[in-house]
Amino acid sequence: MIPVLFFVILITFVLMHQAPGGPWDREGRQLSPAVVNNLNIKYGLDKPLPTQFWLYVWGAAHFDFGDSLQSPGQHVSTLLLESWPYTMTLGAVTFVLLVPIGIGLGVIAAMRQNSIADYSAIGFATVTASTPNFVVGLFLIILLSLGLNRLTGGTFYLPTGGLPEPYNPFQLQLIMPVITLGALPTAFIARLTRSSTLETLRQDYVRTAWAKGLKPRLVVMRHVLKNSLIPVVTALGPTFAFLVTGSFIVETVFAIPGIGRSFVTSIESRDYTMILGTTLLYAGLIALMNLVVDVLYVFIDPRVRLT
Amino acid sequence: MAQTLLQVEDLHTQFFTSRGVVRAVDGVTLHVDAGETLGVVGESGCGKTMTALSILRLVPDPGKITSGRILFRGRDVTKMDDEEIREFRGNDVAMIFQDPMTSLNPVTKVGFQIEEAMTAHDRFTEKLAKGRVVELLKRVRVPAAETRVKDYPHQFSGGMRQRAMIAMGLSNEPALLIADEPTTALDVTVQAQIIQLMKQLNRELGTAMMLITHNMALVASLCQRVVVMYAGRIVEEGPVEQIFKSPQHPYTWSLLRSVPRVDEARKDRLVSIKGLPPDLLNPPPGCKFHPRCPFVIDRCKVEEPELEEVGLNQTARCWVLMRNVKEEDIDAAKQSALSRDAAQKLKAVPPAEVGDGSAGR
């Protein structure tokens, strides 16, 4: 995992510095060259690039990610920590909801293949999976906030809803963002579960299970699902990654002060340290999640274990 | 005193596909008596597996049993409700399948899979079942049964998996065991072992068996009676010795001819059956075998024959019947699949020794 992160830093670093302009340009006012020079020295930006790179790596290894260039005096880590809870809540809630809903939809669709339930579930899933999530979000806003408002002929703005007081320390309006963020991954998981389950249902060992006279619930749980969910678990890694990247967009659309949104702004303002820090965080999370999935996989599929 | 366990009467199982109706089982009547072993023979696609699946009502979509009766000890299987058929499966009648690799759940321990066959029917408690699994595995000659119980299917060899399947099938002491090509997916040496095992079990347990295969040699080893199927119908039926000695239907005759026999004179050549199995969506008129029959006459092309008695307990479905075919026609039809040289070389090889396969891996 470490070499992966190293290269991530390297690539980001190189690309970042390719970008025209520097962190001091976007203020809307021209800073005098002397001031710019001083700022550069203060933040070590005057040093040759390779040196900067290694300094950063050294710092990162000690969990020192420097200060944000846009917000002087603030550690990158602090800033990230501030935005983290919003992103985390959004992501966690979405993840916790989408997995059972997605799998549930997929299983139902597979077990009742070619029925109304199947077609509607799949139809819904396909359409959702094929619509960009920000479009979904915007449509939701239009539909719910605008539409319901017009319908009720008054100032009805659907409370985007959130968890009740004591459970929602961040006062976040969650319903629409969660739907927006989670729609596509849910659809994807549903489709995957369905096709995997359909495939499993065709297998000989399922026939054996019926031939033994097992109760249908046992056949489904022990023989069908235990097998058909394996590829779904594998897909959870990339799903998580998708939630991460989806957060950029969702946070922008719904004005949530999370890490994604701050990342977008730090790119625009060439805040190098923030960019690096955020990238590292995300990459690390994704790598970690993939690792967890890999380990989990060994547990659920005995064929992979070394005997 | 033959007590009839299973009586299948005029069974029709059809598949309703987008391209038409496939008559997979087209009027099959057969029976199995207690303790006997019935062979069901035919090429792939002739309906033998579908007949077996129909007996257990496991016909996959888009297939359905459309008419006929399946009587097990007098009760009609086709009319059982869900709970009754569940009790019936694996308990009164058990089935083992062709490919043991794909027929076992790859992510569940083998011992557990055998155990659940027993606990499904409330005949054994979990504790008893666990103990019995080891016993059963020992009985089918799986070595180190106690530790093997905790293994997964991919850790078993092909032969062992098939033994495990047999153990699973016999775990509830069913009156009838249906075995669908139990040795086809195994290599030859292992096949012999499994055959020995099945003979032994049949002797020890007295379980009746319906053995589905395309391998005539297997039938000769294990069965008392045999039924030959073609295109969803039975074309010949009778005791094994009689059928082997004087098959009356040309298809049966061709099947027997296409297997090299140790006891035969070397000069007899192998016969290959020309053509492909019939397309069940668009079957030929008249006798369904006529396009490939070496002894076809005009009547065969238009009128389909019925099953007629042709000997003691032997029936066949043919207008011609082998006993009516002239000797020279039979000789002419024995087309060689071998070249002259190969036939000469075959003569020089001494007949093989058929010994007892030793137990074990």
Added chain:
Amino acid sequence: MASAVGVAAQVDWDVPEQTGLWQDAWVRFRRNKLAVAGLTLVVALVIIALGARLPATPGGLWKILHLTGDPFQQNVINTLAAPTFQHPMGTDILGRDVLARVLYGSSISLSIGIIVQFLILTIGGSVGMAAGYFGGRMDNLLMRFTDIMYAFPDLLLVLVFVAAFGPSFWSIFIAIGITNWVGLARLVRGQVLSIKEKEYVEAAIMTGSSPIKLILKHLLPNSLGPVIVSLTFGIPAAIFTEAALSFLGIGIRPPEPSWGVMIEDGYAAIFADPSLVIFPGIAVALTMLSFTFIGDGLRDALDPRMRR
């Protein structure tokens, strides 16, 4: 051969012909109504896109035919208009004809979405083939490399890349290309590995067949199916990425009317005139949906296990 009385040397009936995989697949594809609908829509879109850009005047063929207006012409008197005959989709916040912009945008989405697949094929295909064919250390190295790329949240890298090289058609194009090849590489590698192990390939290698022949005769026909399916599914993904980038303000810049840009513009005025978001939104969704249906259809049609 001995002939005998009654030997049925000729079979009277027609044995069904063995058709090739491709004809078979096409028949199956045709039977999938959704896939056919998707294909029809895509073909229509391609025509629309071509007509919107050629001849190279604003509005292209469609303007010349008086079917639509000029996507760039502003008209501050007539902003946020409702759909009329003259402007079937109304006008946007600067008075520009929305329909013309949507049609133009199709050319951007389609060209990025489809053409980038070639880039993905080149990169992913070579990496996958090299890893599979050479195996050993080369394989390890390349797989490590793909792991790194895989760990990068792709949108993130695209963002950084586009920021680095400026928002333009080409930078977006390359950015999408270099972030989306991993799936294809793994697929190709898997194909190469599984084919390498087949006996007939071993035989071919032993008899000294050149690698190129091997690739052409054995690898291509077998792996073409899954590769095509993968690339087809890659198209809506690429379209999505471009739209998302433009929406975030980092992709195609106005006044170029990519659908993402239009949605971004529309977002600002969402409460005043939601149609500005709805029209391009539906356009993107329909396009992505069509390609998804085609991909599904292709995958089912080419699945060898479905051949009865």
